[in-house]
Amino acid sequence: MHRPSPTENRLAAELAEARPELVDGYTAELPGARAAVLTRLWRALAHEPLPWVARRVRGAHSLAVRLADGRALHGPPADPYATTGYVTAVRLDGVVYDDPARLMTDLGWPHSAGFAVELAHSAASLALSRADREIRPKEWPDRDWEWEQRVVDGHPFHPNCRSRPGFSVAEELAYGPEHRPVVRLEAVPVAAGDCLLTGEWPDELRDAGRLLIPAHPWQSAHVLKGGSAGPWRAAHPLLSLRTLALPDGPHVKTALSARLTSSVRDISTYSVGAAVTLSAFATDLASHMDGLLHVTRTLGAATAHSPDLAALLRESPQVYAAPGERVLPVAALATTGLPGSPSWLAEFTRLALTVGLRLLDLGVALEAHGQNLLVVLSETGRPLRLVYRDLADIRLSPARLTRHGITPPDLTGRLVTDDETTLRRKLFGSLVAGALAATAGSGPALATALAAAVRGLPATPDLTALLEGPLPAKALTLMRLSPETPGDRWAALPNPLADTL
Missing domain, CATH: 1.10.510.40 (Transferase(Phosphotransferase); domain 1)
Known part of the structure; x- marks a missing residue:
């Protein structure tokens, strides 16, 4: 019998406060979410060049992973291209593990303790996402963000497919696209002379010699600490979470100084400086593709010379339908x-x-x-x-x-x-x-x-x-x-x- 992890219990307690009607569904989804994360982790143990793995012995119906310290892992064959959670348990020296976080902890490799924390959050957060999944109508969506809300499980091959460290349950529900929220973006005023701007910046994001840089509310609360940020416009989060679709079309890519899957999702000054030049080049190059490819144009990009406060305004892909x-x-x-x-x-x-x-x-x-x-x-x-x-x-x-x-x-x-x-x-x-x-x-x-x-x-x-x-x-x-x-x-x-x- 699986013992709920501290992370699973913490998310359950927070969920009971935020959305009590989802608690039973969350609990029911936990075994499948663990299997989905364990499947991704087993893929890595089977195929990645991990220095702690000595060799792999592949059989018709099993895989043995011999570790450099003499221990051995046993599990099913690992299809590196499979996306379903088919690995429900593996064995480490005969001990059965159905929890990827426990397995990573007991492997005891360098940095495995921190990675185990991420795995635990990934599984629990995935269970939360699945518990709140939408019952889909037969009709296909008309709006771009509605398609993006349909993707519940996140990255198909990363064990951190739903890891969102630094997000409370209430924040996941408020900002995760799979939870179908409307997010109120904020805008931070910065003196224009203190910014790098490329491309066009709309009048609604200018104020008396200042640029208003859109900011994600999570970023404003946790990184910018509120400051002079004020409410701007409502938008719909897309797959990347920190990119949102405005109702009238353009997409806003914001800086989010949180680690999602592998990377901290801020925006470098280099990216802002290159954005419009790169966009114009790519748009022109797409003309060589016989109509088979369009590239969404970057309309404008701005940064306060900080990766924590920057934004890009981008054309919606919907204009090409x-x-x-x-x-x-x-x-x-x-x-x-x-x-x-x-x-x-x-x-x-x-x-x-x-x-x-x-x-x-x-x-x-x-x-x-x-x-x-x-x-x-x-x-x-x-x-x-x-x-x-x-x-x-x-x-x-x-x-x-x-x-x-x-x-x-x-x-x-x-x-x-x-x-x-x-x-x-x-x-x-x-x-x-x-x-x-x-x-x-x-x-x-x-x-x-x-x-x-x-x-x-x-x-x-x-x-x-x-x-x-x-x-x-x-x-x-x-x-x-x-x-x-x-x-x-x-x-x-x-x-x-x-x-x-």
């Missing part, structure tokens, strides 16, 4: 039932690979995970074209762009690289091991879709690398256990196409 069409993040596709059709999945996969590989060949590697990448569907559900938003983590190759006669934008810093491994990891890790894998839902389904989709694609060196090498994916657990090592760490996943081509 014609009457009768729907535009939704790829992460929400699973809620439509469409990926259950092999032919539909193959068509969507071909569209995504066509766009991603063509851009990569030109010299742009998208961070095309299920949150940044959106798809426009016809009235019948056919995938027509893609929309991409949030350019902050793409990579640009001046050498590739120049080779194709395209003048690189006047940018320097982390966005710019000619390293082929870096470029391919960026696209393949986010698009194939991320968005497409999560949409397919399993390794076999992904393999079938990829095998059908790659036939006839231009034979570029990037396609060859995709077909013949292991598939890169961020080593998300290793990154959380290696806080002293900045930047991304990578795993090499078995290529789903290995046995199909």
Whole structure:
């Protein structure tokens, strides 16, 4: 019998105060939420280059993970592309663990205690999200934020899929998109001379020589400590939580100095300075894509020269949907039932690979995970074209762009690289091991879709690398256990196409 963890009990007590009608549902959802987080953790133990793992012994119906200290973990085979919570328990030296936080604590690796706290919060918060899930009508939503509210489980492969440290239950209910709130954004006045501004800034966010910088209410309360912030406008939170849709269209990306999954979600001065230049370049480059891709424009960006107080105003993807069409993040596709059709999945996969590989060949590697990448569907559900938003983590190759006669934008810093491994990891890790894998839902389904989709694609060196090498994916657990090592760490996943081509 599982003993509720202190984190589970704390969230239950807070929930009894905030929404007592959800307590029974929360309790009922806890076992499935633990399994969902444990499944993600087991994927990491099975596939990531963890220095505490000596070797892995894979059987037809089991996996043994031999640890460097002589202990052994046993569990089911780990499909690196599966998205359901199929791992309900694993054994460490014969002791059964159904709680990922307890398992991580008893593994006793460096930084495992802190990671265990995150895992406990991820499972409890996921149970809260599932307890408050909406009973969906048969009709598809008309508004962009309604699609984003349908995604309940968060990141499909990160054990911290719902970890929101620093958020109380009341704050999760008030700000989490899956809870369907309306959030009152605030605005902080800053002397214009003390700000960096790129692009256009609307009149409603100007006041007597000052810029009004939109701020998330959580940020205002916990980081900015209120100060001179005042109420601004009501908005609907999107998948990223700190980005919100205004009712009349534009999206507002705010700074949120909290760690969600792996990263603190603030906004650097570098990002603000590059935002409009990068947006103009990407919008122009999309014209090379034969109408298969749109890029949402950054309208303006401002910062008080602090990552804790900055905001971007961005075009809504909805402007690229014609009457009768729907535009939704790829992460929400699973809620439509469409990926259950092999032919539909193959068509969507071909569209995504066509766009991603063509851009990569030109010299742009998208961070095309299920949150940044959106798809426009016809009235019948056919995938027509893609929309991409949030350019902050793409990579640009001046050498590739120049080779194709395209003048690189006047940018320097982390966005710019000619390293082929870096470029391919960026696209393949986010698009194939991320968005497409999560949409397919399993390794076999992904393999079938990829095998059908790659036939006839231009034979570029990037396609060859995709077909013949292991598939890169961020080593998300290793990154959380290696806080002293900045930047991304990578795993090499078995290529789903290995046995199909």
